[in-house]
Amino acid sequence: MDTQDIYTKSTVRCTVNGESKALHVYPMERLLDVLREQLRLTGTKEGCGEGECGACSVMIDGQIVNSCLVPVAQVEGASIQTIEGIATEDQLHAVQQAFIECGGAQCGICTPGMVLAAVDLLAKNSHPSESEIRNGLAGNLCRCTGYMKIFESVVRACEK
């Protein structure tokens, strides 16, 4: 697509949680806003809008990114996964199950991003050490838990 003209809407094609989408968007719109407002996938949250908190985490082609920093034009042809695509119809992901059991979610606003970060961590390293867990989640801020129960959740998920 033509990324020169930022004031004209054009079409961006991608898949979101396995479904193909044709998005009619301004090229510089944030992926975060397009997901939340156009696709009504409101599980992806905005905490800071500047790449610091990770509440807006999504996977693009298997890479975890802060969707508040991604202009939608960049996802042409990409495959995007959001929190809504993590559980199957009747089965929570092991990470989600562990977050429920271990108290990894309190207010829940950081949780979608945190769950994705944990899923991403475990995809790369199925049995991370404590410091690998800490560093793996350091891009996702949580103000409620003090992180302890989140670490426990990740450990529990590995055992599943």
Added chain:
Amino acid sequence: MNLVGKPIPRKEGRKKVTGQALYVDDLSFPGMLHGVTVRSSVPRGRIKNISFDQPPATAGGSDRNIPWNEFTIVTAKDIRDLKLGENYVALILNDQPYLADEVVNHPEEAIVLLAHPDKYLLEEARRHVSIEYEELPAIFSLHDSLAQKEIIWGDDNVFKKFLVDKGNVDDVWAKADFIVEGEYETGAQEQLYIENNGAIALANPNDGVTVWGSMQCPYYVHKALIKLFGLPEEKIRVIQTETGGGFGGKEEYPSMIAGHAALLAWKSGLPVKMIYDRAEDMVATTKRHPSRTLHKTAVNKDGKLLAMEIDFVIDGGAYCTLSPVVLSRGTIHAAGPYFCPDVRIKSTAVATNLPPHGAFRGFGAPQSIFALERHLDKVAKTVGLTPEEFRRRNFIHEGETTATNQTIREKVDMDGLLNRAFELSDYHAKRERFARENGSDRPSRIRKGIGFASFMHGAGFTGSGEVYLQSVVGAEATPEGLIRILAASTEIGQGTNTIFAQIAADALGLGYDLFEVAQPDTAQVPNSGPTVASRTCMIVGKLVESAVVGLKQTLLGSGLLKDQYTQAEFQRACGDYIEKFGRLQSFSKYQPPPNILWDDEKYQGDAYGAFAWAVYVAEVSVDLLTYEAHVDDFVAVQEVGRVINPVLAAGQIEGGIAQAIGMTLYENVVWENGRMKNGQMTNYIMPTAADIPPIRVYFEENPYAYGPDGAKGIGELPMDGPAPAILNAIENATGESFNQIPLMPEKMMEDLVGQG
């Protein structure tokens, strides 16, 4: 069934981990406009003119003109012209306007509201509202306010003063073997809930005003909107949406943003959504009150406290908001869990031209306890005792009186908590080892230290607060025999929904899944009081218990249920009752425990129904090259009555400690002419997963007779102890006594280099 005491998973856990939970920004209404706020750029001044400008024509000519006629615009004048109610946020003194009228008293004060369907255009428009001011002199510190460098509020810049006078300290100084003085300061702290403040409003003369929002206290918002719109209470409806953290930051502020959204909705006739971005939330909304405490302490040579004189001052910012209540809690906690025969505490909340400071977990107690627990290490040193031995000689016991002359009637065992905390943290061995290592010929550049703090936190409202509140909780059965708990207490992450269901299920001997907590909606639930002051479990939980027991009694009285019942029989009885008599509901109202007497005038008596007690130990390392301090291990031992849900309870403590570690070492609000300069997560740093030490939490359980299943309050306690414990540990590591938080590397360098 015995659910109390078990780690029952959070009620709304599934919704939260799958992204299905709906927060206010996740809601949308047809025809909805977005709203923004235009704020003052000066700390104090008279508003001379407001103009709505156009962007200058640029060379390329691509900048759009702003179609001002499409915008809904609200200023203070509209509140008069539309014949609404009063232009103030109803709270304690009603001195804070919704929209500045003629004068502004702090940077980022709301002056103009704008609404439009296109949020991008709205953002541009906001930048093209110009406001001219005649600037007035402003003051930015509590010191300048106390010195009355400028009178900016009332006659003397004072929002509130308290005096607690026990015995007569003046008679004691002459008899003391030691008199130790000290000065301590704490800075502002941002609550930094990850979900910013937000509200959606629908408002028109026919239907009244309905607001959905992220909030702790729906009935505070309700009360404020009644005044703002001059409408009867049934015309105002406030609904709490899933709330992404509060910590006090959504106690009073939601009344402001809800009012703004509602004004725009009223004028436009359309739904209006107002969501702050991070920068606006940080610079414009409330923070923890900065404080300064002076201590003067008389001790005898046996290390017994003889007298304590404490002067506690907090900076309330430009308007009163909740400062008197924050000051009250800070005052009552200022003398800690010690027995001292003569105590005088003078406290003052003063005005400055900063945005109003407000509620933040701990509510003044973290500030005054920081001062006390730093000071007592100094006193111990002067007397020649270890910090622990000095405290042991002065801990309060059952039958002794606090600073307000409250006789402690529960079993309190601070010694036991101290012993356990020391054992779990290996305190003595570490203290010895660190002394050896730090004192060796070739000490490493990393110095290690260990320190602790002992403290208490009162649960529920202070003094007569709970009696005035008259909180009510309801319970209602459906024909299928499901039970809905009706309370305005909000789930903000701390586990309200879950513990209420646990308490209710156990009270009736029924299954957890039968119970549901209704969404707080002022049209549906009674006023169970605000979700603050660690009161939800102890006070409101008790009402939940009696409300559901009321249902059972109604069923028993009707003869439809027998004394011994199975779950199926209970459910059937509910159905039968409703078929025969209609609704099955029960309400329960707060009754104070016996013998609670409080004198508001003299500030004497039973300040709180119950206290939680704690000893926290922090182990730190300080890098003498970078002047960075890091907490390496943290042990938290506390007695909070019966623990209703160990996972949720530990989660509260861990989260509070992490937030307090932030307050101590990381979170520094930088002010410039009264405005927060670092209002971004990039430069206001909260602890990440990589910064937090292992936090090891232990509970001693001593059931409280008047709490549900013996529970007391818990939410604020963990905010009180970490800061002094960490600074005590840093003194142990470096030999230098720091008496100010946040303790940033720059400050540490200044002092340590100065000393060398």
